[in-house]
Amino acid sequence: MNPASLHVTTLPEYLFVLTAGLPPQLLAWPLSVLFYLLALVSAFSGRFEDRRVTGGLLVLAGVTQLNFVFRFVAYGGLVVPLGPIALFAVVWWFHWPDLRGALSR
Secondary structure (H helix, E strand, O other): OEOOOOOOOHHHHHHEOOOOOOOOHHHHHHHHHHHHHHHHHHOOOOOHOOHHHHHHHHHHHHHHHHHHHHHHHOOOOOOOOOOOOOOOHHHHHHHHHHHHHHHHH
């Protein structure tokens, strides 16, 4: 979202209009959305959900968003990474015990 004009860039607009000819690193945002959607599917899959999978997908979404954020910072833009902060907070609050157990094995 551009606060000056209140314009919101949608994912289809970003993928098919704005990224033509740009570096492939800027496709980290769509990849992050894919990881986030997979985490939602994992979380809402009912009794078959593995909390480690959901937490891991949220971590991957946050890391790919950070790649996207740092790319904008490299171009000299001012970026507040609210998405990665929120994703990492959710992982820490809800999924950290599960992920810690998986990492200690």
